[in-house]
């Protein structure tokens with residue numbers, strides 16, 4: 001059987017783009033297929049915080065390695081990526097959160113991630129716009145911010161320079177056994193198919209065992225008019241972990257991002273069960289009230305846009321990265337929830353290791369899709 | 380209510396019909412760059428109904444005010460990108 005290429009990558013969000021680049025640089029003949037223009041899915045809707053997260057050992061592994069991969073490109077990323085090494089400042093609103101900050105510092109330091117505890121006075125000096133009465137904070141200076149649509153286009157552009165082919169928009173209907181059936185009737189044949197279709201991934205597979213593995217978790221964001229200096233770090237409340245890792249039907253947390261334009265990107269909310277992307281005044285209101293409570297100056301800025309998008313969430317907070325147990329031609333790279341901008345880089349490294357049977361510095365097992373299959377492996 | 384009122388646009392006096400929105404007054408006065416985008420591109424009203432935020436100007440010292448949602452008032456001081 002003649003192959004059309006070595007690897008078809010389905011999905012040109014940030015995860016597909018990072019995988020395409022990595023594989024093309026490795027010398028594979030890569031074809032990228034998306035039903036729409038690149039970076040239009042969850043990637044367009046989110047925030048571009050590059051952050052080390054310690055929800056689990058595997059999450060820590062993947063975010064630490066991913067952040068290091070982003071940092072390898074400092075200096076060579078074009079302006080359009082808007083890479084800003086602003087760091088994260090985790091805010092402790094009370095003594096309990098300060099204790100959380102101390103634990104987090106030890107966990108991060110054990111991985112060689114720089115993290116410094118800040119007193120309440122040091123937090124006020126670092127971020128004068130924050131309200132008074134905070135307990136302190138934890139600064140992680142190696143974290144950063146990107147403009148993720150720009151980053152995705154940059155990754156794809158480099159993939160194309162390395163020989164990858166980006167097809168004009170066409171939907172994929174089915175993937176399996178080294179084949180990719182396109183809506184226009186064409187079938188592409190490849191040695192491997194990387195499915196990086198975010199929340200739509202399971203629908204493209206022949207098995208139904210993963211249909212409930214990735215659930216949409218809605219998130220609202222708002223962006224202000226230009227007011228340079230309003231905040232200097234990505235600011236996140238330590239209670240964010242409870243919002244992100246908990247499975248409450250709905251939660252909001254303080255999460256601010258300084259943009260290069262001087263605008264402030266305001267997040268964030270998390271909701272299960274919502275299916276349309278319309279902005280909900282109730283959720284948006286709670287999110288903005290939380291933001292203004294901790295950063296009072298926001299009350300005087302203008303919100304120029306609000307929107308919502310869907311994080312592709314798995315039940316254990318880890319993406320599905322690896323071959324399907326019953327069809328190793330199909331390699332999944334999906335379900336990155338609220339960390340896909342960060343972990344796109346590390347995911348691409350995992351996918352490369354899987355496809356080439358090469359050693360991986362990050363353990364593969366915790367990401368194996370088999371764990372999420374209804375009815376067990378191969379069902 | 381008088382038929383006409385006077386507003387100042389970037390320091391220049393203009394006579395406009397009472398009840399005119401600031402956006403309409405500026406457009407009639409020939410203003411095309413209400414504000415500039417971060418890349419320096421001129422911006423002007425797109426929707427006329429308060430959703431696109433492209434028509435922002437400074438009105439009586441208050442920046443980022445939607446000109447399409449603000450009626451002209453006697454003696455109003457408007458500043459556009461022209462002066463930014």
Ligand SMILES: Cc1cc2nc3c(=O)[nH]c(=O)nc-3n(C[C@H](O)[C@H](O)[C@H](O)COP(=O)(O)OP(=O)(O)OC[C@H]3O[C@@H](n4cnc5c(N)ncnc54)[C@H](O)[C@@H]3O)c2cc1C
Pocket residue numbers: 010011012013014015016033034035036037038039040041042043044045046047048049050051170171172173196197198199200201204218219220221268308309310311312333334335336337338339340341342343
């Ligand atoms: C509000 C919010 C805030 C966030 N903040 C952050 C953050 O600060 N940091 C961070 O790291 N992450 C963040 N995220 C998460 C991040 O945005 C996602 O994890 C990431 O974008 C997922 O990328 P992806 O490439 O897997 O999916 P997507 O971007 O959704 O890409 C999937 C692609 O597949 C294509 N596709 C789907 N079905 C088909 C088909 N049948 N045929 C062909 N193509 C198809 C789609 O068109 C799309 O382009 C946030 C997300 C949200 C919603």
Ligand code: FES
Pocket residue numbers: 423424425426427428429430431432433434435445446447448
């Ligand atoms: S013209 Fe769109 S908000 Fe004023």
